Amino acid sequence: MNEAEVDAANERAWSSCIQTPQSTLEESERTLAAATDLGYARGRSYALLNIGWSLYYLSRLPGAYDSFVAAQRLFEELGDVVGLCRALNALGVYNHFIFRLDKAVDFYTKSLDTAKANGIKDREIVAMGNIGELCLELGNPQEALEYLIPAYDEMPDDFNQGNVADCLRNIGQCFLQMDNLLLAGEFTRKSYELAKRAGETIIAADSLETLATVSIALGELAEAERLVATGLSLAGETGNLSQRASLLIVRGTILNCMGRPGDALVVLLEAAGLCQDINLKSKLFKAHEQLSKSYEYLGDHSKALEYYKRFAIFRAQVQHEDSTKRLRSIQTQTDMESARQEAEIYRLRNIDLKGKTEELEEINSQIVSISRIGRRVTASLDFNTVVQTMYDCLKPFLHMDMFGIALYDGDRNQLVYKRYYEDGERRHEHRINADSESSFAAWAFRNRKPVLIANKDAEYSSYLSKPSTRKGAAAQSVVCMPLAIEGRIIGVMTIQNHEANAYAPKNLSFIEALAPYVGIAVENAIIHDRLEILNKALSDEKRSLERATLKISHLANHDTLTGLPNRRLLFELMAKSVESARRTGGRIGVVFIDLDDFKPINDRFGHAAGDSALVAMSDRLRGLVRASDIVARIGGDEFVAVITNVKTRESIEMVARKVLDECSKPLSFSGKSCLVGMSMGISVFPDDGEAIEDLVNRADAAMYGVKHVNKNAYAFSSDSAPLVRRPD
Incomplete structure (x- = not known):
């Protein structure tokens, strides 16, 4: 490869690094090696610049920076002002991307000054466009247009179509930040069509992202999804990871708006992963915000x-x-x-x-x-x-008869002063319609511009169609400063004075410098x-x-009708009582109770009366034993009472007698009384066994022994024959 071939290869790479950064990188590395072998410094400088741009579009930023710096040094040594303008611009773009905006504006300005000094019109136009884009990044769309529109107007017909498309896209972004969706869509659509024709894939994908954002704002979600899908396809062609991450975040936003948070999660998690991989913090927090919404919707x-x-x-x-x-x-x-x-x-x-x-x-x-x-x-x-x-903090610097910060309430389209100060007094909740034609704060909010009024009576017509109608002493001097975050106006800071000419432009500059802090x-x-x-x-x-x-x-452990423990909970509670009795050497009485002649109650009075009888008997049983004892319902008309922490069998029998005495008293149904008796079998721990199941079964068997001999009585399971006992 000779010098002419090196120059030709560099020209090809300069034109293709945006569309095909990976293949351009490989070709430029070969060109750099050839230029180095030839000792051709000019060829090396442009090859380094192309390598830097290819790495930038592949999101490999550290390598891109090193290549840009190396190219800048070579261009300076060679006195190549065109190449130097390009390298300075590249370093501006790099610093712009990583949010070092002070350095970005420095490099853009150097590129602009160098281009002007040497009459390089195309590089001057590019630098103006970049400065406009920087103003846009800082949330100053009106100032950005002051650079972008002159740059666009001065672009000749044969100007690089990629730069024209990029300028149009940035103009569209300005109008989007200013909430002018019509012009935002118009300029961005021109950008996309031009970029598509010119093969500027990355700019085309960026334009599609902006168009999708416009569609979201218009509520056209299906169209927004279609635009993002096309943009992702283009981003896949270039391999630009930051662009893919940004488009995925927009897609996740659309899916959340569509009520599809599950699908949004998949998309947004991928976007967050990409942002972390390439350290794209400016997009990562947006992915996390949408992820929070997805999980909240779910x-x-x-x-x-x-x-x-x-x-x-x-x-x-x-x-x-x-x-x-x-x-x-x-x-x-x-x-x-x-x-x-x-x-x-x-x-x-x-x-x-x-x-x-x-x-x-x-x-x-x-x-x-x-x-x-x-x-x-x-x-x-x-x-x-x-x-x-x-x-x-402002009182030492400004005399204020009124101070407040209003937040925008989108649901009601109002500016809300949740707290403000008037004549030194703290006040609460004052609302202004955001479309009010008699409010300086509303004007500042809508127009995204500060207001400085020295004499309201003389100057109000420059802003308002009619004078302010707010109650209270009239303010003659007014400052209203819109508060912006990420290009969004979230509210307005208002300062007023009853006297005319209280505030000067320097006061406005002071407030304007503080506004970003207040917004944050x-x-x-x-x-x-x-x-x-x-x-x-x-x-x-x-x-x-x-x-x-x-x-x-x-519900799993209690009977739904009576609220008593069921069989499952009974066995759990008995296990604890048995363990306690083992430690203390005490006894436990297990009393198995079956109501006598319960079926006739259902037949005679109905099932509701039967349920009432069961509830009444359960209440009686609970009232007859201690709080430490257990009463459970384990079947239709079957209950178990566990008498805990007793020393003798006689103590258990005393409880059994008391139960029979009290429960033999008649129940009333529909004005008629009915007797409900009960048969009881009793087993004793540890005399009749230690296993819970055995104790319950023994008591059950003793109860059936009572049923066969007679009813409304009790018997112990240890009796050699069913010895039936009735209450005295």
Whole structure:
């Protein structure tokens, strides 16, 4: 392979690395080896760049980074500005993907500046598109459009179609974040069609994911599922794991919305596994959120809680990293401002030095304050505490006659101030319709933009069709700051003052810098509340299960009519009594009882009367023995009484006599009385045996002996002949 062939191979790889990253990687590695053998540095630099992109699209990020850095160094040594722009852009994309947004914007800006300085229009357009995508990632879709639309307008007809499609897709994403589903669908559909024609498979799959999200928002779930299926097929062609994971999460969301949580589980577990394998935390927490919903729909509150906790943990990590980056970005801007101030000071030779120094000190002081307030407000998991903490922290900086944080209630389409402060007094529950035409907070929420009003009477018409109708003293100065999480507006922070001109643009900037922290704190409070709900549901489910278990256990061990222990529980309780008697040397009396002439009661008075008789006799038996004794029903009209912890046979006989005396008293049915007698057989532990079954059988046999001789009497099983005893 000569130098011309190396260049041709690099051109082919540059065009194919997105569609076929694996085969492009193999070809570029061969090209790199050939260029190295030739000592051809330019060929090596472009081969390294292509290797980096192939590894990136295969989600092998560490190798991609090393290749991009090596390519950048070679391009700098060679003075190849086109290659350098490409390498800087690649490093920006890499840092963008791993959420190092401060570094991403640095590389994108260097690529843009280099392209502008050298008149490389195509690289300038690409860099503008990337900066727009970064603004989109930071939740600023309006600012993103300020880069993306000019970039799209400047793209010539022969511009790389993949870049055109990607720009259109990002414009669609901006409109999606702004809840403009019509334009989101229109631009994204153009992106998909263009990417499909150009063979840009990865961009086409990304566009399908966005279109599916639009369809979900429109309630067109079948169409959303079809789009995701097509996207997954394309992702399978490229082998892009991060794209597959993202599409699987969307599919899981669709299945949950369709009421198919079982199918969603399978899909989402695969997505979570992929995210873990490639360390894709920005998607992993979304998979866990949907998994929690799937388990909740299936009634498995334990698993729902487990995955919601995982969601909260990874969400917090991503938020923390995002907050750190935002603060670093603010610090970077301050450093740049400091440098400009120093240059200005040098140029003017100390003119206005004092004023500029004070301004710089104020900026630095605000940075410290933002960091301190951010740490305080995100330390709480209770929403009311978040509101109070923010109010207390802002009081030294701003005079506020009203302060509150409203959360969006999607079910009612309202902004709800659960807690707010007015004239220093804490108040509760104020609601505003989100589509209100007389509320600055509603305007900020709908338009995803902050509001700064210096004189409400003079300026309200710029925002509202009619003046505010809120009761109380009229506020002339107003700041409303929308609170966003992952591109979603979750609420609005509102500050008001009765006086005009109370707040300036610098106050708005201060509030805007704090807004991400407040958004995180509010989201954490919402997550905490949901965890509490899941915990309660799990506890309720556990208690319900325990109650059901107890009920089942009771039904399994007790007679349903009388509530007495049944045969199964009788034998368990007797086993414990026998074991106790063995230890203490005591005796146990087993009294087998059969009601005499019970059938005529059923025949004469009916089965309901018969049941009443059984209940009445069981109540009498329970009332005639001690709490430590046992009374069980083991058959239709058969009972067993176990007299525990006695010393002599006479003690047992005394109980038997008492039972016969009391139970011989007549029962009343429908105003008529009826006598119910009983025949009883008695065995004694350990005199008549030690096995429980034997003792019951002996007592049963003695009872039948009584039946044959006479009724309404008792006999001991140890008697040589049935010695029948009747009550005195």
